[in-house]
Amino acid sequence: MEFSIRALAPQGAKTGCLVLGVYQAGDARAPVLTRAAAAADRAARGRLRAVLAHGDLRGKAGSTLLLHGIAGLAAERILIVGLGEQKEFGETPFREAVRGAAAVLRELGARDAAVCLADLKVGRRATAWNVRHTALGLRDAFYRFDQLKTQRKPPAPVLAAVTIAMQGGPVTDQARAALREAVATADGVALARTLGNLPPNICTPAYLADEAKKLARQFKLRLEVLERRDMQRLGMGALLSVTRGSHQPPKLIVLRYAGGAKKDPPLVLVGKGITFDTGGISLKPAGEMDEMKFDMSGAGSVLGTLRALAGMKAPVNVIGVVPACENMPGGEAARPGDVVTTMSGQTVEILNTDAEGRLILCDALTYAERLKPDAVVDIATLTGACVIALGHVATGLFANDQKLADALRAAGDDAWDRVWPMPLWEDYQEQLRSNFADMANIGGRPAGSVTAACYLARFAKKLRWAHLDIAGTAWKSGRDKGSTGRPVPLLVRFALARAGR
Ligand code: BES
Ligand code: MN
Ligand code: ZN
Numbered sequence: 001m002e003f004s005i006r007a008l009a010p011q012g013a014k015t016g017c018l019v020l021g022v023y024q025a026g027d028a029r030a031p032v033l034t035r036a037a038a039a040a041d042r043a044a045r046g047r048l049r050a051v052l053a054h055g056d057l058r059g060k061a062g063s064t065l066l067l068h069g070i071a072g073l074a075a076e077r078i079l080i081v082g083l084g085e086q087k088e089f090g091e092t093p094f095r096e097a098v099r100g101a102a103a104v105l106r107e108l109g110a111r112d113a114a115v116c117l118a119d120l121k122v123g124r125r126a127t128a129w130n131v132r133h134t135a136l137g138l139r140d141a142f143y144r145f146d147q148l149k150t151q152r153k154p155p156a157p158v159l160a161a162v163t164i165a166m167q168g169g170p171v172t173d174q175a176r177a178a179l180r181e182a183v184a185t186a187d188g189v190a191l192a193r194t195l196g197n198l199p200p201n202i203c204t205p206a207y208l209a210d211e212a213k214k215l216a217r218q219f220k221l222r223l224e225v226l227e228r229r230d231m232q233r234l235g236m237g238a239l240l241s242v243t244r245g246s247h248q249p250p251k252l253i254v255l256r257y258a259g260g261a262k263k264d265p266p267l268v269l270v271g272k273g274i275t276f277d278t279g280g281i282s283l284k285p286a287g288e289m290d291e292m293k294f295d296m297s298g299a300g301s302v303l304g305t306l307r308a309l310a311g312m313k314a315p316v317n318v319i320g321v322v323p324a325c326e327n328m329p330g331g332e333a334a335r336p337g338d339v340v341t342t343m344s345g346q347t348v349e350i351l352n353t354d355a356e357g358r359l360i361l362c363d364a365l366t367y368a369e370r371l372k373p374d375a376v377v378d379i380a381t382l383t384g385a386c387v388i389a390l391g392h393v394a395t396g397l398f399a400n401d402q403k404l405a406d407a408l409r410a411a412g413d414d415a416w417d418r419v420w421p422m423p424l425w426e427d428y429q430e431q432l433r434s435n436f437a438d439m440a441n442i443g444g445r446p447a448g449s450v451t452a453a454c455y456l457a458r459f460a461k462k463l464r465w466a467h468l469d470i471a472g473t474a475w476k477s478g479r480d481k482g483s484t485g486r487p488v489p490l491l492v493r494f495a496l497a498r499a500g501r
Contacts, residue, residue, distance in 0.1 A: 196483025245333025385448025
């Protein structure tokens, strides 16, 4: 899907489908036209108002009405989309409207469309926000994962080109930059979603390393892939303990994008890359275990974010670090009770082999020290407890630096890929006490996502560090089962905001 942005009067848009917004009015009244819709209505000699007066569309946010053959308008179809009540208009109704329009566009025969929503005032957001969320919302709705089905049904949508139509004044540089950002971000989200959706017999640690290789080639990134013997040399006893039960060789992927000034220390993104989590000897129950193929979503989001930033030539230095392996049971697998020595030198008693994410991340965090980072953010489907705490709405945010936490929070709000702060207080640390090593790898049932983060904090003392627990937000279950690509939009916005964009 190709996007463009231009100054365009709605009535003159020669397009397969013209998308216009209307606000919901009180009770029995017809909806209120936006400026673009009113202009189109004048050109159509009042046909739009006349149709709306019939009461077929109240204007509820995301509701739609499709019209054909309106004389006076150059467009083949008019798609009227509800924006909700004007006094309640804001970010949520705007996004619902985009989603509603996208759902209809997906089913149409239209090859192109012009969307007139960018001029709307959404709270205190600038036009760039509308542009980003229009393009991202459309791309997200058109994403498909059908490469493993032998029969593609229903047929793929035909919409090939979308124009973001601006009515008021010329198109600004900010609006153009916002569109470039959105398209690159959408590419990154799509990559993260596809990596997540791929089955665990295809998306192995080696597959992730190959994917990194492809990105390195396409975008001229520097890539290093550490093998088992490198991990042994570095003393990554925790990471190595997790991979022991698996026949798939582990990989530690280090992918560098240098778009910023040479002297700028990099942002390091560390992504949990467990390509399948059986729990190991502390085996998980069978129900929904298939969803543990999504346990590499942190890794997918790191690769997706690098793809996005490199794709838009962002002026930032970012290094992705992805510890990738499988967590399997087996005769060689780590046992509950094993004590391992991490790369940091600290020892860990493995009380539960299913708490494996923190074991691979702690060594990756120690490795990250070598990259002399300005800040480190790790992204992990770390705990079921985080799903209990925050559900599928917010990602859990933990940080040892308030400024970093605030910046991630703001980026998440802007990208509508939201996070919510959780504590890292010392008081929780005693739950990790072990009689046989420096610490245990689990802290019991209470505050499970907090003790997991507190465990990681012990390996991030020398870093400005934040941890995102995406266990509840990285994928959806049930009928809509599939990867969401979160938190790529948050990470891209965060990296750009750091560079003043
Ligand atoms: N990958 C899981 C976390 C997870 C579970 C995410 C379910 C999303 C849905 C992680 O490796 C894990 O198994 N965590 C354990 C930790 C426990 C053993 C302390 C958990 O959450 O149960
Ligand atoms: Mn686990
Ligand atoms: Zn896991």
